[in-house]
Amino acid sequence: MKAEGSFAITVAGLTKCFGHMYALRQVDLAVKTGEFVTIFGPNGAGKTTLIRILSTLSKSSSGEVSILGSSPAKEPESIRRQIGVIGHNTFLYEELTAAENLKFYGKLYSVSNLGQRIEESLAEVGLSARAADRVRTFSRGMQQRLAIARAMLHDPSILLLDEPYTGLDQHAAHVLSEWLSRLRKESRTTLMVTHNIERGIELADRIVVLRNGEFVYDHLRKGVSAEDFKQIYNDLVEGKPGKHA
Amino acid sequence: MIFSMLVFSLMVAVIFNFSFPPGSEFIDDAAAGIIWMTFIFTSLLGMSRSFVREVDKGCMQGLLLAPIDRVDIYISKMLINLIFIIMVEVVVVPLFSVFFKINLFDSIGALSAVLLLSTLGFAIVGTLFSAIAVNTRTREVMLPILHFPVSIPLIICAVQATNAVMAGQAWSVIWPWLKIIIAFDLIFFLVGYLTFEYIVEDS
Numbered sequence: 110m111k112a113e114g115s116f117a118i119t120v121a122g123l124t125k126c127f128g129h130m131y132a133l134r135q136v137d138l139a140v141k142t143g144e145f146v147t148i149f150g151p152n153g154a155g156k157t158t159l160i161r162i163l164s165t166l167s168k169s170s171s172g173e174v175s176i177l178g179s180s181p182a183k184e185p186e187s188i189r190r191q192i193g194v195i196g197h198n199t200f201l202y203e204e205l206t207a208a209e210n211l212k213f214y215g216k217l218y219s220v221s222n223l224g225q226r227i228e229e230s231l232a233e234v235g236l237s238a239r240a241a242d243r244v245r246t247f248s249r250g251m252q253q254r255l256a257i258a259r260a261m262l263h264d265p266s267i268l269l270l271d272e273p274y275t276g277l278d279q280h281a282a283h284v285l286s287e288w289l290s291r292l293r294k295e296s297r298t299t300l301m302v303t304h305n306i307e308r309g310i311e312l313a314d315r316i317v318v319l320r321n322g323e324f325v326y327d328h329l330r331k332g333v334s335a336e337d338f339k340q341i342y343n344d345l346v347e348g349k350p351g352k353h354a
Numbered sequence: 355m356i357f358s359m360l361v362f363s364l365m366v367a368v369i370f371n372f373s374f375p376p377g378s379e380f381i382d383d384a385a386a387g388i389i390w391m392t393f394i395f396t397s398l399l400g401m402s403r404s405f406v407r408e409v410d411k412g413c414m415q416g417l418l419l420a421p422i423d424r425v426d427i428y429i430s431k432m433l434i435n436l437i438f439i440i441m442v443e444v445v446v447v448p449l450f451s452v453f454f455k456i457n458l459f460d461s462i463g464a465l466s467a468v469l470l471l472s473t474l475g476f477a478i479v480g481t482l483f484s485a486i487a488v489n490t491r492t493r494e495v496m497l498p499i500l501h502f503p504v505s506i507p508l509i510i511c512a513v514q515a516t517n518a519v520m521a522g523q524a525w526s527v528i529w530p531w532l533k534i535i536i537a538f539d540l541i542f543f544l545v546g547y548l549t550f551e552y553i554v555e556d557s
Contacts (some may be wrong), residue, residue, distance in 0.1 A: 118399070118544055164419060165418075165419070166415060166419065166555075168555065186421045186422070186423070187421070189419055189420060189421040190421040192419075194415075194419050196412070196415070198411050198412025198415060199412065200412055200415055200416025200419070201413070201416075202407070202411070202413055203411060214416065214420070217417070217420035217422060218420060218421060219421075239480070277418065308471075346401070
């Protein structure tokens with residue numbers, strides 16, 4: 110599947126409403142292939158709704174979405190094959206072992222050489238020794254690492270991360286950041302939603318702020334420090350005059 | 355889950371066994387109703403948990419993100435519900451035969467057809483409503499409330515067909531009930547097939 114031009118994700122005039130409530134209002138976004146974009150925004154800004162639409166979990170009310178040249182409405186299955194999603198939920202079955210979870214999801218994605226791929230994936234996230242242990246015995250950090258292995262099992266071209274740092278302790282968050290940095294070097298297109306400004310800035314090529322369903326800030330990360338951005342972000346969220354946008 | 359279903363149905367069978375004195379003339383009239391009441395409540399017990407694990411642990415999204423037709427999730431869940439209920443029936447029907455002193459094995463073919471097709475109908479409707487009920491706050495109560503009114507035609511046909519089989523009536527008496535059961539199965543399978551994607555879309 111070829112991307113549209115050099116863009117892996119394009120969104121034009123995207124609107125999502127729940128009854129009379131607008132979660133997204135005429136949103137436009139284009140993410141280049143290999144780009145790491147971090148989306149910040151207060152609770153209820155529409156960040157998760159955007160991720161849900163891009164991952165085909167939810168349908169838009171209007172507007173155009175294209176992921177690697179395919180429309181989520183017309184070719185959802187081919188898009189799902191190309192994306193990996195990591196959320197605050199791990200999507201793991203606690204009664205199954207780590208290897209059984211990966212085997213289950215690997216079969217759903219028709220992953221070839223599944224046994225070998227599972228071993229590699231568990232090794233990448235440092236869980237080889239716990240392959241035969243049930244997920245319910247894992248710490249939150251270990252579960253999140255296994256969730257990463259699950260999301261990467263089918264080698265997706267695009268990663269969608271929805272609050273991946275939620276519930277992680279300092280060390281687990283550090284491990285996740287290191288792993289995401291490694292992925293960034295592989296030029297995998299990544300769209301991350303987070304409240305964690307330091308970690309979000311550290312990884313991003315581009316920073317976007319969503320407020321009340323609209324993008325109010327879209328800037329390359331280069332030259333923007335976390336401290337500067339915190340001030341910018343607070344001004345934007347408080348609705349101060351748009352000198353930053 | 356299968357263990358809870360089995361224990362529940364065995365309890366009902368044993369309780370009804372003590373409700374009727376040996377050789378009671380009412381057993382012949384009531385047996386089909388008792389059998390189906392047992393299976394209906396047993397199936398609700400199992401089906402109410404169909405999607406709970408996925409929804410509570412967030413695994414439902416994991417399934418919905420997989421590159422598969424979402425109807426496959428519905429069919430898989432429906433089939434596993436069907437298998438669980440049939441496993442219970444395989445154990446409980448011979449027990450009812452012994453407790454109520456009814457010879458069910460002379461017409462085992464017809465009885466199997468009635469049980470299979472009626473149970474399929476319960477699984478089709480129950481799995482669909484279970485997917486709806488699981489996202490409500492009162493999901494344990496919601497499934498029977500949704501399921502029973504819709505299943506009334508199926509329950510009536512299943513009880514009548516089972517009565518006819520137990521009474522040793524001809525196939526020509528059983529077949530019209532089976533035809534309605536088959537129509538019910540087909541209609542509600544089509545409803546599930548066409549609507550499941552929309553039911554789980556924003557779950």
